[in-house]
Amino acid sequence: xxxxxxxxxxxxxxxxxxxxxxxxxxxxxxxxxxxxxxxxxxxxxxxxxxxxxxxxxxxxxxxxxxxxxxxxxxxxxxxxxxxxxxxxxxxxxxxxxxxxxxxxxxxxxxxxxxxxxxxxxxxxxxxxxxxxxxxxxxxxxxxxxxxxxxxxxxxxxxxxxxxxxxxxxxxxxxxxxxxxxxxxxxxxxxxxxxxxxxxxxxxxxxxxxxxxxxxxxxxxxxxxxxxxxxxxxxxxxxxxxxxxxxxxxxxxxxxxxxxxxxxxxxxxxxxxxxxxxxxxxxxxxxxxxxxxxxxxxxxxxxxxxxxxxxxxxxxxxxxxxxxxxxxxxxxxxxxxxx
Numbered sequence: 001x002x003x004x005x006x007x008x009x010x011x012x013x014x015x016x017x018x019x020x021x022x023x024x025x026x027x028x029x030x031x032x033x034x035x036x037x038x039x040x041x042x043x044x045x046x047x048x049x050x051x052x053x054x055x056x057x058x059x060x061x062x063x064x065x066x067x068x069x070x071x072x073x074x075x076x077x078x079x080x081x082x083x084x085x086x087x088x089x090x091x092x093x094x095x096x097x098x099x100x101x102x103x104x105x106x107x108x109x110x111x112x113x114x115x116x117x118x119x120x121x122x123x124x125x126x127x128x129x130x131x132x133x134x135x136x137x138x139x140x141x142x143x144x145x146x147x148x149x150x151x152x153x154x155x156x157x158x159x160x161x162x163x164x165x166x167x168x169x170x171x172x173x174x175x176x177x178x179x180x181x182x183x184x185x186x187x188x189x190x191x192x193x194x195x196x197x198x199x200x201x202x203x204x205x206x207x208x209x210x211x212x213x214x215x216x217x218x219x220x221x222x223x224x225x226x227x228x229x230x231x232x233x234x235x236x237x238x239x240x241x242x243x244x245x246x247x248x249x250x251x252x253x254x255x256x257x258x259x260x261x262x263x264x265x266x267x268x269x270x271x272x273x274x275x276x277x278x279x280x281x282x283x284x285x286x287x288x289x290x291x292x293x294x295x296x297x298x299x300x301x302x303x304x305x306x307x308x309x310x311x312x313x314x315x316x317x318x319x320x321x322x323x324x325x326x327x328x329x330x331x332x333x334x335x336x337x338x
Contacts, residue, residue: 146274181237205235210298
């Protein structure tokens with residue numbers, strides 16, 4: 001009968017929709033893994049630079065002036081390399097789709113971008129809420145880092161009489177740890193925890209960062225400091241990989257640069273505000289008060305990620321539930337109409 005034929009057709013459509021959803025899930029996981037791997041390679045290059053830079057400054061630079069000249073040359077070379085980076089090439093399917101939808105593209109060009117600071121603050125769309133969640137995490141991470149740095153060098157000088165060569169070795173160790181985190185550990189942790197475990201991974205890293213900062217500041221053993229910072233740097237590298245990959249997934253290709261610019265601006269603002277807050281807290285509440293503030297920031301991030309990361313960031317990238325719900329509702333409506 002027509003009734004059974006229609007129901008059979010809808011069931012086939014539902015099964016096809018579920019198959020497409022599974023393929024989409026696997027494709028999204030592959031894309032996220034590839035994106036995490038790319039971010040990890042860039043971070044590994046940065047870690048190697050952190051390792052080489054202090055050694056060059058301590059060994060090959062006879063004075064601060066020569067070190068500054070060498071830094072200027074490296075900066076100019078970096079800008080030259082960035083200027084000659086190739087632009088991404090669109091695939092043939094994308095080009096064909098753009099040609100067929102020229103009218104839609106012209107309307108999209110007239111439409112204002114969603115990822116501006118004013119639009120993000122309004123929190124009107126899931127994408128804007130996801131971006132603001134990532135912005136809050138980035139901002140607090142940067143604040144904790146800069147507040148801690150107001151007391152960390154003086155603490156090393158007081159406890160271990162750190163000099164330039166000691167700082168060079170310490171920064172080289174940090175560079176090695178960061179390169180290991182970005183090039184090997186972070187991507188594998190993201191794959192192991194999966195999409196549903198990203199929030200728990202960030203929460204674990206926040207706990208490691210808070211406990212590690214406290215231990216490193218309190219101990220009188222240099223070996224303990226090195227071991228602690230091994231965990232701290234790997235946690236920082238993992239968080240950076242996860243957040244950077246998710247930032248690239250919530251914005252379209254033509255707007256992702258603006259979103260990264262907003263996040264970088266927030267981190268730069270934290271770089272100006274953090275030392276000021278650290279100095280004020282230390283002056284009025286005691287020399288150890290900034291450490292308590294840093295641990296408090298990581299505790300806040302732990303609770304914030306537990307509350308909002310899955311709800312805002314990860315949910316903004318998935319439309320599977322809506323699609324499945326739409327197919328099921330169509331099936332029920334067809335039954336009723338028949």
